[in-house]
Amino acid sequence: MSKLTSLYDRSRVPLYIQVASVMRQRIDTGFWMEGDKISTLEELEREFSVARVTIRQAIELLREEGLLDAQQGRGTFVSGKPKHNRWLNLATDFESMVASIRENVLKRIQIDENAAMPDLAEGEGKAAPEGYTFLRSVQYNNNEPFSVVNLYLAQHIFEKGREIFSHVAALPKIAEMDDVSIAHAHQTVTIGVASPETADLLRIGLGEPTADCRLVLVDSDGVAIYVADIHYHKNCFALRMDLLEKTGPRGGRKANGRR
Amino acid sequence: MSKLTSLYDRSRVPLYIQVASVMRQRIDTGFWMEGDKISTLEELEREFSVARVTIRQAIELLREEGLLDAQQGRGTFVSGKPKHNRWLNLATDFESMVASIRENVLKRIQIDENAAMPDLAEGEGKAAPEGYTFLRSVQYNNNEPFSVVNLYLAQHIFEKGREIFSHVAALPKIAEMDDVSIAHAHQTVTIGVASPETADLLRIGLGEPTADCRLVLVDSDGVAIYVADIHYHKNCFALRMDLLEKTGPRGGRKANGRR
DNA sequence: CTCAATTTGTTCGTATGTATG
C-alpha cells in the first residue's frame, strides 16, 4: 500500500500496466527467456508489492500480446518475444542519411505553401525571408508507419521542384542540387510525447513517448533552408555511433596518448 | 466514445493524463506561450473528443505543476514553462565523452565482483575469460539523479584499480591506462522503460520511458572490457550531432560533389 | 447599471476500470 501510493505519485499509470511494462522488458532483454517458467504469482506479488489480482491483470495483458502463457497448476511460461521493429538505424553523417532516406517509402499527407515560420533555436540559422512551405509526410515500412516528418522547406528551394517535392523525400533532391550549398547540417535527438496528430499517424496512444529528431540544414548565407521535426515510433528507433571514428584506436602497449 | 475506446486500445493510460501530456508539450514547445489564454474548455472538449470533466482534470494536473492558471469567467492562462533539465548533451566521440564524464558527480551504490556475464550482441566483442565485475552508480546534477549506470567491467581491468573504481567514474581511468588498448568504442541509443530499480533511483514511475545507452569498449584482442547500460532520465537527455563533421560543407555554386 | 455572452466551476447520475484483501 505504501509502495503503491509512492509509485502512484510518480506515474499515475495504472499499476498493472506498470508491472506489465517491466515484465515485457524482462522478456525483451532475455532476462526471462522463451520457454522459461517465470516467477510464481506469490513471488511476483512480493517483488512488486501489489495484490495477486494486479499481477494477474498484468499477465493477462501479456498473454493477449502472445508473450506469456499461464497454465493452471504448472506455472506461467514465456511463449514469445515482443516483436522489435528497430529497422531504423539513424544515420550520423550526411551521406548515409541521404542514402537511407532515398530508400524510404513515404506518403505526403499535407502541403501548406504559405506556412508560419518555424521557430529556430540558437545556432539553427536565420529564417528565409521568402518564407517556408510546410510538408508533412509519414514513412512506412512493411505497411506500418514508423515516423512522421514535419518539414519546413524554404520557399525558394521548394519552388525548384514543386512537383517532385510533392511525391518524394526532399533531402536527397536537395543534396542533388548543385546550386544549393549546405554550410551546416545537424540533428538533435530528444525524447518527446505524441501529439494527437502524431499519435494518430503512428497509431500509438496520445502522449506516448517518441524519439524526436530535429534536422536543420543551413546554407552558406546562414539561412535555414530545411527544418524538419521528425517523430519516430519508439520501437523503430536506434542510433548507433562509433566513438573512435575520428581518432581511430587509442592506447596500447606504447602510449600514443596525446593530451 | 468511439475515439475514446480507440485511444484506450492503444495506450491504456488514463485519458486525462494523455491530454495533460499533450498540453504540457504545447507549453514546452511554445505553441502556447507564457501569458497566453489557451483554448476554451469547449474547444478542447471538441479537439480531444473528451468530456469537460476530463479536460478539467488535465488542467488541474498542469495547475499543480504551475504551468496553467484557470480563472473563472476569463479563461485559462499559461503561467509557466516546464523546467527543462536537458543538462546533458551526450558526447559523440571518445575524447569529449571522457571529458564530460570526468566532471560528473556520481554515487557508487553497488559492486559485485563475481558477476554474471553481460550478454553481448553481435559486434560487441567476445566476453573476457576472467569474468566481470558489476558496478552500479547513479549520476547527479543539482542533487537530482539523471542517470543510472550499470557497468560490467572486465575483471582484469577492475583489478588494476579496485580502490579507484569504487569511488570515481571508470571510463576516464581506463582512458588513462597506457597499457590498455581500445580498438573499438561505440554506443547505441534506444528508448526503454524504467525497471523497478531504475525507476527508484531516477525517482520516476515504473515503466516510464528512459533514454537507454549501451556503451561498449573492445580491446585489441577483441575482448569487451567495458560494457555499460546507461539509463538517462528522459528530460535530461539530448544528443546533438553535426552531420557534416567528416566531409565539411558541400554543394554551392561550383559543384564540388565527390561521391 | 443591466443584460447577454462567454467562460470556468460544481454537481449529479451512471458506467466501467483499478486495486485491495
Added chain:
DNA sequence: ACATACATACGAACAAATTGA
C-alpha cells in the same frame, strides 16, 4: 469469486465570475 473502495470518464445541467455592449 466476492465484497469493498476509490479512480476514471461520460453527458448534462446549473452556478459563478468576467467582459463588453
